[in-house]
Amino acid sequence: MDLIETSAMQTKFSHPALPSKLLPAGKEYYINGHGLLVNFHPETLKLNNNYNTEILAFSSIIRCNEHIQPALNCLIFELPENPIDGIDIAWDEQKTYPGVRYENAVSQNVEFYRSHQDEVAILSFPPHQLSIGSDTLYDSQSFKLQANLWFADSGTHCGIHNEHSFIEIHTQILGVGRMQTFQSEDKNSLCEDLIMAPGITTSKAFCYINNYQYIYPYHQYYADTPCVWLALEYHPI
Structure with a gap:
């Protein structure tokens, strides 16, 4: 999958077979394929997508093929087709x-x-x-x-x-x-x-x-x- 973004920072543990980035808060992104989002914060993270999706504190979710604008910074992993x-x-x-x-x-x-x-x-x-x-x-x-x-x-x-x-x-x-x-x-x-x-x-x-x-x-x-x-x-x- 490809993650289309403007200012995400690649993590030190990113891998060609498993790219990962730290997404900054308030920036819009399009996830093309499967993206595993990790909310490492002690409060709920709003993705501000079309479905008003929220990720609970200290939790994670897989989202696919959509625009997001996370209210907090978070980690995202670009997953292969069969994770x-x-x-x-x-x-x-x-x-x-x-x-x-x-x-x-x-x-x-x-x-x-x-x-x-x-x-x-x-x-x-x-x-x-x-x-x-x-x-x-x-x-x-x-x-x-x-x-x-x-x-x-x-x-x-x-x-x-x-x-x-x-x-x-x-x-x-x-x-x-x-x-x-x-x-x-x-x-x-x-x-x-x-x-x-x-x-x-x-x-x-x-x-x-x-x-x-x-x-x-x-x-x-x-x-x-x-x-x-x-x-x-x-x-x-």
Whole structure:
């Protein structure tokens, strides 16, 4: 697809097979084909199209073949014709991370990858707005939003972990995968299995906030097909 625009800024993680841009607020664009729009703001985003479409806070949507004039800046990904199939993507100077694949109960060490990271915005909101729970209602605080893409091949377990110094949510861009939570580091202790298709965002982080600390359960990403997903990291300032 082609995105016709006037002043959009290409992201650092844009790829020839998956172009992505940061659209400025108030500018008119025409999406020719499928465009995955990500609202990373703590408030609803109005697209000002013919259907008065709105994207909820910390959410995303796929729109096709239309003029938009977003009221807030947002990310857009130009999707291929069949985004659910997923594709293998490699970025220049990508970072490599250890993953595991299981075949007939036998584990095999594999790798998955991270793109360049981009600083997208500075935002202010009460942190409990983005978490599944908190010990109290917090005042607004400032966050630096950093974003990057990940790629994993089909069948890859991307590492069970439970520590972050930031609040993190994810958007599925290509392929079908899962965000999973566990009772421990054992993959057999699975307790939540959230299936992710293109256009889906986990609009609440898995973490619980206690005295400004982000307490995460054990969790990981799993790729059913070749997958590309977006990580939105809200770092407190």
